[in-house]
Amino acid sequence: MEEKEISQAVIGRLPRYFRYLGELRDEGVERISSQELSELMKVTASQIRQDFNNFGGFGQQGYGYNVEYLYNEIGKILGLDRKHNFIIIGAGNLGQALGNYTNFERRGFLFKGIFDMDPKLAGKEVRGVRVMPMEKLEEFVRDNDVDIAVLTIPKTGAVEVAEKLVKNGVRAIWNFAHVDLNVPEGVMVENVHLSDSLMKLSYNISRYMKERGEI
Amino acid sequence: MEEKEISQAVIGRLPRYFRYLGELRDEGVERISSQELSELMKVTASQIRQDFNNFGGFGQQGYGYNVEYLYNEIGKILGLDRKHNFIIIGAGNLGQALGNYTNFERRGFLFKGIFDMDPKLAGKEVRGVRVMPMEKLEEFVRDNDVDIAVLTIPKTGAVEVAEKLVKNGVRAIWNFAHVDLNVPEGVMVENVHLSDSLMKLSYNISRYMKERGEI
DNA sequence: TTTATCCTGTCAATTCATTGACAAACTTTT
DNA sequence: AAAAGTTTGTCAATGAATTGACAGGATAAA
Numbered sequence: 001m002e003e004k005e006i007s008q009a010v011i012g013r014l015p016r017y018f019r020y021l022g023e024l025r026d027e028g029v030e031r032i033s034s035q036e037l038s039e040l041m042k043v044t045a046s047q048i049r050q051d052f053n054n055f056g057g058f059g060q061q062g063y064g065y066n067v068e069y070l071y072n073e074i075g076k077i078l079g080l081d082r083k084h085n086f087i088i089i090g091a092g093n094l095g096q097a098l099g100n101y102t103n104f105e106r107r108g109f110l111f112k113g114i115f116d117m118d119p120k121l122a123g124k125e126v127r128g129v130r131v132m133p134m135e136k137l138e139e140f141v142r143d144n145d146v147d148i149a150v151l152t153i154p155k156t157g158a159v160e161v162a163e164k165l166v167k168n169g170v171r172a173i174w175n176f177a178h179v180d181l182n183v184p185e186g187v188m189v190e191n192v193h194l195s196d197s198l199m200k201l202s203y204n205i206s207r208y209m210k211e212r213g214e215i
Numbered sequence: 216m217e218e219k220e221i222s223q224a225v226i227g228r229l230p231r232y233f234r235y236l237g238e239l240r241d242e243g244v245e246r247i248s249s250q251e252l253s254e255l256m257k258v259t260a261s262q263i264r265q266d267f268n269n270f271g272g273f274g275q276q277g278y279g280y281n282v283e284y285l286y287n288e289i290g291k292i293l294g295l296d297r298k299h300n301f302i303i304i305g306a307g308n309l310g311q312a313l314g315n316y317t318n319f320e321r322r323g324f325l326f327k328g329i330f331d332m333d334p335k336l337a338g339k340e341v342r343g344v345r346v347m348p349m350e351k352l353e354e355f356v357r358d359n360d361v362d363i364a365v366l367t368i369p370k371t372g373a374v375e376v377a378e379k380l381v382k383n384g385v386r387a388i389w390n391f392a393h394v395d396l397n398v399p400e401g402v403m404v405e406n407v408h409l410s411d412s413l414m415k416l417s418y419n420i421s422r423y424m425k426e427r428g429e430i
Numbered sequence: 431t432t433t434a435t436c437c438t439g440t441c442a443a444t445t446c447a448t449t450g451a452c453a454a455a456c457t458t459t460t
Numbered sequence: 461a462a463a464a465g466t467t468t469g470t471c472a473a474t475g476a477a478t479t480g481a482c483a484g485g486a487t488a489a490a
Binding site for chain 1: 465466467468469470
Protein backbone atom coordinates (compact mmCIF):
# COMPACT_ATOMS: atom_id res chain seq x y z
CA MET A 1 0.00 0.00 0.00
CA GLU A 2 2.48 2.60 1.16
CA GLU A 3 5.68 2.19 -0.79
CA LYS A 4 7.80 5.29 -0.79
CA GLU A 5 9.32 6.93 2.23
CA ILE A 6 7.35 9.95 3.41
CA SER A 7 9.45 12.91 4.44
CA GLN A 8 9.38 14.06 8.04
CA ALA A 9 8.40 17.49 6.76
CA VAL A 10 5.11 16.00 5.64
CA ILE A 11 4.62 13.92 8.78
CA GLY A 12 5.18 16.99 10.87
CA ARG A 13 2.25 18.69 9.19
CA LEU A 14 -0.23 15.83 9.55
CA PRO A 15 -1.18 16.49 13.19
CA ARG A 16 -2.10 20.04 12.29
CA TYR A 17 -4.30 18.90 9.41
CA PHE A 18 -5.82 16.41 11.78
CA ARG A 19 -6.61 19.10 14.30
CA TYR A 20 -8.24 21.42 11.77
CA LEU A 21 -10.23 18.64 10.19
CA GLY A 22 -11.44 17.51 13.60
CA GLU A 23 -12.64 21.00 14.37
CA LEU A 24 -14.38 21.28 11.01
CA ARG A 25 -16.04 17.95 11.56
CA ASP A 26 -17.23 19.04 15.00
CA GLU A 27 -18.71 22.13 13.41
CA GLY A 28 -20.63 19.92 11.02
CA VAL A 29 -18.70 20.84 7.89
CA GLU A 30 -19.08 18.04 5.35
CA ARG A 31 -16.71 18.93 2.55
CA ILE A 32 -13.80 21.24 2.01
CA SER A 33 -11.54 22.10 -0.89
CA SER A 34 -7.79 22.45 -0.67
CA GLN A 35 -8.35 26.11 -1.49
CA GLU A 36 -10.65 26.70 1.48
CA LEU A 37 -8.46 24.70 3.83
CA SER A 38 -5.40 26.60 2.68
CA GLU A 39 -7.02 29.91 3.60
CA LEU A 40 -8.02 28.57 7.00
CA MET A 41 -4.61 27.12 7.78
CA LYS A 42 -2.53 29.76 6.03
CA VAL A 43 -0.56 27.39 3.84
CA THR A 44 -0.66 26.91 0.08
CA ALA A 45 -3.36 24.77 -1.49
CA SER A 46 -0.69 23.09 -3.54
CA GLN A 47 1.08 21.92 -0.44
CA ILE A 48 -2.10 20.48 0.98
CA ARG A 49 -2.85 18.50 -2.17
CA GLN A 50 0.75 17.37 -2.43
CA ASP A 51 0.78 16.28 1.20
CA PHE A 52 -2.43 14.28 1.02
CA ASN A 53 -1.36 12.66 -2.19
CA ASN A 54 1.58 11.05 -0.50
CA PHE A 55 -0.94 8.66 0.96
CA GLY A 56 -3.23 8.22 -2.03
CA GLY A 57 -6.12 10.18 -3.48
CA PHE A 58 -8.50 11.22 -0.75
CA GLY A 59 -10.35 13.83 -2.75
CA GLN A 60 -12.50 14.16 -5.79
CA GLN A 61 -12.38 16.66 -8.61
CA GLY A 62 -15.11 19.21 -8.54
CA TYR A 63 -16.00 18.25 -4.98
CA GLY A 64 -12.96 18.54 -2.77
CA TYR A 65 -12.40 16.40 0.30
CA ASN A 66 -14.95 14.82 2.56
CA VAL A 67 -14.05 16.13 5.99
CA GLU A 68 -15.09 13.12 8.03
CA TYR A 69 -13.40 10.66 5.68
CA LEU A 70 -10.20 12.66 5.43
CA TYR A 71 -10.10 13.10 9.19
CA ASN A 72 -10.37 9.37 9.72
CA GLU A 73 -7.79 8.55 7.07
CA ILE A 74 -5.24 10.90 8.56
CA GLY A 75 -5.99 9.43 11.96
CA LYS A 76 -5.18 5.99 10.60
CA ILE A 77 -1.99 7.22 8.97
CA LEU A 78 -0.95 8.66 12.33
CA GLY A 79 -1.66 5.32 13.96
CA LEU A 80 -4.44 6.75 16.10
CA ASP A 81 -6.73 3.85 15.24
CA ARG A 82 -4.89 1.62 17.66
CA LYS A 83 -4.09 1.70 21.36
CA HIS A 84 -0.69 2.56 22.74
CA ASN A 85 0.20 1.85 26.33
CA PHE A 86 2.51 4.40 27.84
CA ILE A 87 4.35 4.88 31.09
CA ILE A 88 5.96 7.93 32.58
CA ILE A 89 9.35 7.90 34.20
CA GLY A 90 9.77 10.83 36.52
CA ALA A 91 6.80 11.90 38.64
CA GLY A 92 7.74 15.54 39.07
CA ASN A 93 5.47 18.35 37.97
CA LEU A 94 5.95 17.62 34.30
CA GLY A 95 5.45 13.89 34.64
CA GLN A 96 2.29 14.47 36.64
CA ALA A 97 1.08 17.05 34.15
CA LEU A 98 1.39 14.55 31.31
CA GLY A 99 -0.20 11.80 33.37
CA ASN A 100 -3.16 14.01 34.10
CA TYR A 101 -3.62 15.08 30.53
CA THR A 102 -6.76 13.19 29.62
CA ASN A 103 -6.75 14.22 25.99
CA PHE A 104 -4.09 11.65 25.22
CA GLU A 105 -6.50 8.95 26.28
CA ARG A 106 -8.99 10.11 23.64
CA ARG A 107 -6.35 9.49 20.99
CA GLY A 108 -5.65 5.97 22.11
CA PHE A 109 -2.68 6.64 24.38
CA LEU A 110 -3.33 4.77 27.61
CA PHE A 111 -1.60 5.81 30.81
CA LYS A 112 -0.45 2.60 32.47
CA GLY A 113 2.26 3.43 34.96
CA ILE A 114 4.41 6.11 36.52
CA PHE A 115 7.78 5.74 38.22
CA ASP A 116 10.02 7.86 40.35
CA MET A 117 13.21 7.30 42.27
CA ASP A 118 12.11 9.55 45.09
CA PRO A 119 10.64 7.31 47.83
CA LYS A 120 8.55 10.23 49.09
CA LEU A 121 6.50 10.05 45.91
CA ALA A 122 6.00 6.29 45.96
CA GLY A 123 2.34 5.51 46.51
CA LYS A 124 1.10 8.92 45.47
CA GLU A 125 -1.63 8.67 42.89
CA VAL A 126 -1.69 10.34 39.49
CA ARG A 127 -5.05 9.92 37.81
CA GLY A 128 -5.68 6.64 39.56
CA VAL A 129 -2.19 5.27 38.92
CA ARG A 130 0.17 4.76 41.87
CA VAL A 131 3.73 6.06 41.55
CA MET A 132 6.05 3.06 41.59
CA PRO A 133 9.69 2.96 42.61
CA MET A 134 12.31 2.69 39.87
CA GLU A 135 13.20 -0.83 40.98
CA LYS A 136 9.90 -2.00 39.55
CA LEU A 137 10.43 -0.40 36.16
CA GLU A 138 12.05 -3.18 34.16
CA GLU A 139 9.71 -5.86 35.39
CA PHE A 140 6.70 -3.67 34.67
CA VAL A 141 7.85 -2.94 31.13
CA ARG A 142 8.36 -6.63 30.40
CA ASP A 143 4.98 -7.65 31.79
CA ASN A 144 2.70 -4.87 30.54
CA ASP A 145 3.14 -4.42 26.81
CA VAL A 146 4.49 -0.91 27.10
CA ASP A 147 4.79 0.82 23.71
CA ILE A 148 5.84 4.28 24.73
CA ALA A 149 7.94 5.50 27.62
CA VAL A 150 7.83 9.14 28.53
CA LEU A 151 11.05 10.40 30.05
CA THR A 152 10.53 13.33 32.38
CA ILE A 153 13.63 12.97 34.51
CA PRO A 154 16.74 15.15 34.71
CA LYS A 155 19.31 14.51 32.03
CA THR A 156 21.57 12.76 34.48
CA GLY A 157 20.31 9.24 34.40
CA ALA A 158 18.16 9.63 31.30
CA VAL A 159 20.60 7.80 29.04
CA GLU A 160 20.88 4.92 31.47
CA VAL A 161 17.12 4.64 31.96
CA ALA A 162 16.58 4.72 28.20
CA GLU A 163 18.94 1.78 27.81
CA LYS A 164 17.01 -0.19 30.40
CA LEU A 165 13.74 0.59 28.67
CA VAL A 166 15.00 -0.51 25.29
CA LYS A 167 16.53 -3.65 26.72
CA ASN A 168 13.13 -4.62 28.08
CA GLY A 169 11.25 -4.03 24.87
CA VAL A 170 10.13 -0.42 24.72
CA ARG A 171 9.94 0.70 21.11
CA ALA A 172 9.38 4.40 21.44
CA ILE A 173 10.58 7.10 23.80
CA TRP A 174 9.07 10.52 24.21
CA ASN A 175 12.05 12.31 25.60
CA PHE A 176 11.72 15.44 27.72
CA ALA A 177 15.19 15.05 29.24
CA HIS A 178 17.62 17.59 27.93
CA VAL A 179 20.03 15.12 26.42
CA ASP A 180 20.28 13.11 23.20
CA LEU A 181 19.50 9.46 23.69
CA ASN A 182 21.47 6.89 21.84
CA VAL A 183 19.13 4.07 20.97
CA PRO A 184 19.50 1.19 18.55
CA GLU A 185 17.99 1.15 15.07
CA GLY A 186 14.28 0.54 15.26
CA VAL A 187 13.62 2.42 18.49
CA MET A 188 11.84 5.68 17.90
CA VAL A 189 12.74 8.79 19.87
CA GLU A 190 10.78 12.00 19.78
CA ASN A 191 12.53 14.78 21.62
CA VAL A 192 10.78 17.64 23.34
CA HIS A 193 13.58 19.89 24.40
CA LEU A 194 11.72 22.72 26.07
CA SER A 195 14.72 24.91 26.67
CA ASP A 196 15.68 24.62 23.00
CA SER A 197 12.26 25.88 22.11
CA LEU A 198 12.58 28.74 24.55
CA MET A 199 15.97 29.67 23.09
CA LYS A 200 14.49 29.87 19.63
CA LEU A 201 11.94 32.29 20.98
CA SER A 202 14.73 34.24 22.63
CA TYR A 203 16.64 34.39 19.35
CA ASN A 204 13.65 35.74 17.52
CA ILE A 205 13.05 38.38 20.18
CA SER A 206 16.66 39.52 19.95
CA ARG A 207 16.61 39.54 16.19
CA TYR A 208 13.45 41.57 16.10
CA MET A 209 14.84 44.07 18.57
CA LYS A 210 18.08 44.38 16.62
CA GLU A 211 16.18 44.96 13.40
CA ARG A 212 14.27 47.76 15.05
CA GLY A 213 17.38 49.21 16.62
CA GLU A 214 16.07 48.65 20.14
CA ILE A 215 19.31 47.02 21.18
CA MET B 216 26.76 43.22 11.63
CA GLU B 217 24.11 40.68 10.76
CA GLU B 218 22.69 41.49 7.35
CA LYS B 219 21.05 38.52 5.74
CA GLU B 220 18.09 36.62 7.06
CA ILE B 221 19.09 33.40 8.81
CA SER B 222 16.86 30.46 8.04
CA GLN B 223 14.83 28.93 10.83
CA ALA B 224 16.46 25.61 9.98
CA VAL B 225 19.76 27.05 11.18
CA ILE B 226 18.23 28.75 14.23
CA GLY B 227 16.64 25.48 15.21
CA ARG B 228 20.05 23.85 15.38
CA LEU B 229 21.75 26.53 17.46
CA PRO B 230 20.40 25.40 20.85
CA ARG B 231 21.79 21.94 20.25
CA TYR B 232 25.22 23.31 19.36
CA PHE B 233 24.98 25.45 22.46
CA ARG B 234 24.23 22.45 24.62
CA TYR B 235 27.09 20.36 23.27
CA LEU B 236 29.55 23.21 23.51
CA GLY B 237 28.47 23.89 27.09
CA GLU B 238 29.12 20.29 27.99
CA LEU B 239 32.50 20.30 26.28
CA ARG B 240 33.42 23.47 28.09
CA ASP B 241 32.39 21.95 31.42
CA GLU B 242 34.61 18.99 30.64
CA GLY B 243 37.50 21.36 30.13
CA VAL B 244 37.80 20.91 26.37
CA GLU B 245 39.52 23.94 24.88
CA ARG B 246 39.26 23.47 21.15
CA ILE B 247 37.30 21.39 18.73
CA SER B 248 37.23 20.96 14.98
CA SER B 249 34.06 20.75 12.92
CA GLN B 250 35.11 17.18 12.16
CA GLU B 251 35.23 16.16 15.83
CA LEU B 252 32.03 17.99 16.66
CA SER B 253 30.29 16.37 13.70
CA GLU B 254 31.14 12.91 15.01
CA LEU B 255 29.93 13.81 18.47
CA MET B 256 26.67 15.31 17.29
CA LYS B 257 26.10 13.00 14.34
CA VAL B 258 25.72 15.68 11.72
CA THR B 259 27.98 16.58 8.81
CA ALA B 260 31.02 18.73 9.39
CA SER B 261 30.01 20.75 6.37
CA GLN B 262 26.72 21.67 7.97
CA ILE B 263 28.44 22.78 11.14
CA ARG B 264 30.81 25.05 9.27
CA GLN B 265 28.03 26.36 7.09
CA ASP B 266 25.84 27.08 10.12
CA PHE B 267 28.50 28.92 12.09
CA ASN B 268 29.48 30.93 9.08
CA ASN B 269 26.07 32.49 8.91
CA PHE B 270 27.19 34.58 11.85
CA GLY B 271 30.79 35.23 10.84
CA GLY B 272 34.00 33.31 11.13
CA PHE B 273 34.37 31.86 14.59
CA GLY B 274 37.11 29.41 13.76
CA GLN B 275 40.63 29.29 12.52
CA GLN B 276 42.27 27.12 9.89
CA GLY B 277 44.53 24.46 11.29
CA TYR B 278 43.11 25.00 14.79
CA GLY B 279 39.37 24.62 14.75
CA TYR B 280 37.05 26.44 17.09
CA ASN B 281 37.72 27.64 20.60
CA VAL B 282 35.02 26.00 22.68
CA GLU B 283 34.57 28.71 25.28
CA TYR B 284 34.51 31.48 22.71
CA LEU B 285 32.13 29.69 20.38
CA TYR B 286 29.84 28.83 23.29
CA ASN B 287 29.64 32.45 24.32
CA GLU B 288 29.08 33.68 20.80
CA ILE B 289 26.22 31.30 20.21
CA GLY B 290 24.79 32.32 23.55
CA LYS B 291 24.84 35.92 22.40
CA ILE B 292 23.25 35.04 19.08
CA LEU B 293 20.47 33.29 20.96
CA GLY B 294 19.96 36.37 23.10
CA LEU B 295 21.00 34.59 26.28
CA ASP B 296 23.23 37.47 27.31
CA ARG B 297 20.22 39.46 28.39
CA LYS B 298 17.38 39.00 30.86
CA HIS B 299 13.85 38.13 29.83
CA ASN B 300 10.98 38.46 32.27
CA PHE B 301 8.31 35.86 31.79
CA ILE B 302 4.91 35.09 33.23
CA ILE B 303 2.86 31.95 33.12
CA ILE B 304 -0.84 31.93 32.39
CA GLY B 305 -2.43 28.74 33.65
CA ALA B 306 -1.27 27.33 36.98
CA GLY B 307 -2.13 23.70 36.35
CA ASN B 308 0.45 20.95 36.47
CA LEU B 309 2.20 22.12 33.36
CA GLY B 310 2.28 25.76 34.36
CA GLN B 311 3.65 24.82 37.76
CA ALA B 312 6.20 22.53 36.19
CA LEU B 313 7.53 25.34 34.03
CA GLY B 314 7.50 27.76 36.94
CA ASN B 315 9.53 25.37 39.01
CA TYR B 316 12.04 24.71 36.31
CA THR B 317 15.07 26.56 37.68
CA ASN B 318 17.24 25.97 34.65
CA PHE B 319 15.45 28.69 32.75
CA GLU B 320 16.68 31.15 35.36
CA ARG B 321 20.26 30.20 34.57
CA ARG B 322 19.71 31.23 30.97
CA GLY B 323 18.34 34.62 31.88
CA PHE B 324 14.64 33.82 31.84
CA LEU B 325 13.17 35.29 35.02
CA PHE B 326 9.91 33.96 36.42
CA LYS B 327 7.89 36.99 37.45
CA GLY B 328 4.28 35.97 37.73
CA ILE B 329 1.71 33.24 37.38
CA PHE B 330 -2.02 33.53 36.78
CA ASP B 331 -5.03 31.28 36.91
CA MET B 332 -8.75 31.76 36.61
CA ASP B 333 -9.45 29.14 39.27
CA PRO B 334 -9.97 30.99 42.57
CA LYS B 335 -8.93 27.86 44.48
CA LEU B 336 -5.40 28.33 43.19
CA ALA B 337 -5.17 32.04 43.98
CA GLY B 338 -2.58 32.60 46.65
CA LYS B 339 -0.84 29.29 46.16
CA GLU B 340 2.89 29.71 45.76
CA VAL B 341 5.01 28.45 42.88
CA ARG B 342 8.69 28.94 43.58
CA GLY B 343 8.03 31.96 45.72
CA VAL B 344 5.56 33.53 43.32
CA ARG B 345 1.90 33.77 44.32
CA VAL B 346 -0.72 32.67 41.82
CA MET B 347 -2.72 35.73 40.81
CA PRO B 348 -6.27 35.88 39.47
CA MET B 349 -6.77 36.56 35.78
CA GLU B 350 -8.26 39.95 36.56
CA LYS B 351 -4.80 41.15 37.51
CA LEU B 352 -3.18 39.98 34.30
CA GLU B 353 -3.40 43.02 32.08
CA GLU B 354 -2.34 45.44 34.76
CA PHE B 355 0.59 43.24 35.69
CA VAL B 356 1.77 42.99 32.11
CA ARG B 357 1.64 46.74 31.67
CA ASP B 358 3.53 47.45 34.87
CA ASN B 359 6.20 44.77 34.91
CA ASP B 360 8.08 44.76 31.63
CA VAL B 361 6.98 41.29 30.65
CA ASP B 362 8.80 39.97 27.59
CA ILE B 363 7.47 36.46 27.35
CA ALA B 364 4.10 35.01 28.27
CA VAL B 365 3.81 31.27 28.64
CA LEU B 366 0.35 29.98 27.78
CA THR B 367 -0.51 26.79 29.64
CA ILE B 368 -4.27 27.03 29.53
CA PRO B 369 -6.80 24.96 27.61
CA LYS B 370 -7.31 26.01 24.01
CA THR B 371 -10.67 27.53 24.85
CA GLY B 372 -9.73 30.99 25.92
CA ALA B 373 -6.15 30.87 24.66
CA VAL B 374 -6.84 33.05 21.64
CA GLU B 375 -8.62 35.63 23.74
CA VAL B 376 -5.89 35.70 26.39
CA ALA B 377 -3.23 36.04 23.70
CA GLU B 378 -5.00 39.09 22.35
CA LYS B 379 -5.06 40.68 25.79
CA LEU B 380 -1.37 39.96 26.25
CA VAL B 381 -0.43 41.52 22.94
CA LYS B 382 -2.62 44.54 23.56
CA ASN B 383 -0.72 45.18 26.77
CA GLY B 384 2.71 44.91 25.24
CA VAL B 385 3.85 41.29 25.36
CA ARG B 386 6.15 40.62 22.47
CA ALA B 387 6.59 36.86 22.62
CA ILE B 388 4.30 33.96 23.46
CA TRP B 389 5.41 30.46 24.30
CA ASN B 390 2.23 28.65 23.42
CA PHE B 391 1.37 25.28 24.95
CA ALA B 392 -2.32 25.62 24.16
CA HIS B 393 -3.41 23.35 21.37
CA VAL B 394 -4.55 26.06 19.04
CA ASP B 395 -2.96 28.43 16.56
CA LEU B 396 -2.74 31.97 17.83
CA ASN B 397 -3.33 34.82 15.49
CA VAL B 398 -1.03 37.62 16.52
CA PRO B 399 0.00 40.77 14.69
CA GLU B 400 3.27 41.13 12.83
CA GLY B 401 6.13 41.59 15.25
CA VAL B 402 4.82 39.33 17.99
CA MET B 403 6.73 36.10 18.21
CA VAL B 404 4.94 32.81 18.85
CA GLU B 405 6.70 29.57 19.58
CA ASN B 406 4.31 26.66 19.67
CA VAL B 407 4.82 23.56 21.77
CA HIS B 408 2.02 21.30 20.69
CA LEU B 409 2.65 18.22 22.79
CA SER B 410 -0.04 16.09 21.23
CA ASP B 411 1.35 16.85 17.77
CA SER B 412 4.67 15.59 18.95
CA LEU B 413 3.09 12.46 20.37
CA MET B 414 1.26 11.84 17.09
CA LYS B 415 4.51 12.00 15.18
CA LEU B 416 5.86 9.35 17.49
CA SER B 417 2.73 7.31 16.92
CA TYR B 418 3.12 7.62 13.15
CA ASN B 419 6.68 6.40 13.31
CA ILE B 420 5.70 3.44 15.48
CA SER B 421 2.99 2.47 13.01
CA ARG B 422 5.25 2.90 10.04
CA TYR B 423 7.94 0.77 11.59
CA MET B 424 5.46 -1.96 12.43
CA LYS B 425 4.02 -1.89 8.92
CA GLU B 426 7.49 -2.18 7.43
CA ARG B 427 8.15 -5.20 9.54
CA GLY B 428 4.80 -6.74 8.75
CA GLU B 429 3.75 -6.64 12.41
CA ILE B 430 0.46 -5.04 11.51
C1' DT C 431 63.28 27.25 9.09
C1' DT C 432 61.13 24.29 6.19
C1' DT C 433 57.85 20.79 5.32
C1' DA C 434 53.88 18.20 6.31
C1' DT C 435 49.49 18.30 8.24
C1' DC C 436 45.28 20.26 9.67
C1' DC C 437 41.08 22.65 9.18
C1' DT C 438 38.27 26.67 8.04
C1' DG C 439 35.47 29.41 4.87
C1' DT C 440 33.29 29.25 0.69
C1' DC C 441 31.86 27.87 -3.84
C1' DA C 442 29.60 24.44 -6.60
C1' DA C 443 26.83 20.36 -6.94
C1' DT C 444 23.29 17.83 -5.32
C1' DT C 445 19.29 16.67 -2.94
C1' DC C 446 15.01 17.89 -0.89
C1' DA C 447 10.80 20.81 -0.37
C1' DT C 448 7.55 24.03 -2.04
C1' DT C 449 5.01 26.33 -5.42
C1' DG C 450 2.77 26.96 -9.89
C1' DA C 451 0.25 25.32 -13.77
C1' DC C 452 -2.98 22.58 -16.12
C1' DA C 453 -5.41 18.34 -18.09
C1' DA C 454 -8.84 15.39 -16.71
C1' DA C 455 -12.80 14.36 -14.00
C1' DC C 456 -16.49 15.48 -11.33
C1' DT C 457 -20.42 18.70 -9.87
C1' DT C 458 -23.70 22.13 -10.60
C1' DT C 459 -26.43 25.03 -13.40
C1' DT C 460 -29.07 26.02 -17.33
C1' DA D 461 -28.60 16.78 -21.94
C1' DA D 462 -25.31 20.13 -22.64
C1' DA D 463 -22.51 23.82 -20.94
C1' DA D 464 -20.22 26.14 -17.31
C1' DG D 465 -17.80 25.97 -13.21
C1' DT D 466 -14.93 23.43 -9.65
C1' DT D 467 -11.23 21.13 -7.94
C1' DT D 468 -8.18 17.26 -7.75
C1' DG D 469 -3.83 14.77 -8.91
C1' DT D 470 0.33 15.33 -10.99
C1' DC D 471 4.11 17.18 -13.61
C1' DA D 472 7.38 20.78 -14.16
C1' DA D 473 9.70 24.79 -12.31
C1' DT D 474 11.47 27.08 -8.73
C1' DG D 475 13.51 27.75 -4.31
C1' DA D 476 15.81 26.17 -0.03
C1' DA D 477 18.81 23.18 2.50
C1' DT D 478 22.45 19.96 2.66
C1' DT D 479 26.56 17.93 1.17
C1' DG D 480 30.98 17.67 -1.22
C1' DA D 481 35.25 19.62 -2.67
C1' DC D 482 39.17 22.37 -2.30
C1' DA D 483 42.15 26.74 -2.03
C1' DG D 484 44.43 29.10 1.27
C1' DG D 485 45.80 30.15 5.87
C1' DA D 486 47.23 28.41 10.26
C1' DT D 487 49.42 24.96 13.24
C1' DA D 488 52.56 21.29 14.36
C1' DA D 489 56.48 18.47 13.35
C1' DA D 490 60.98 17.72 11.50
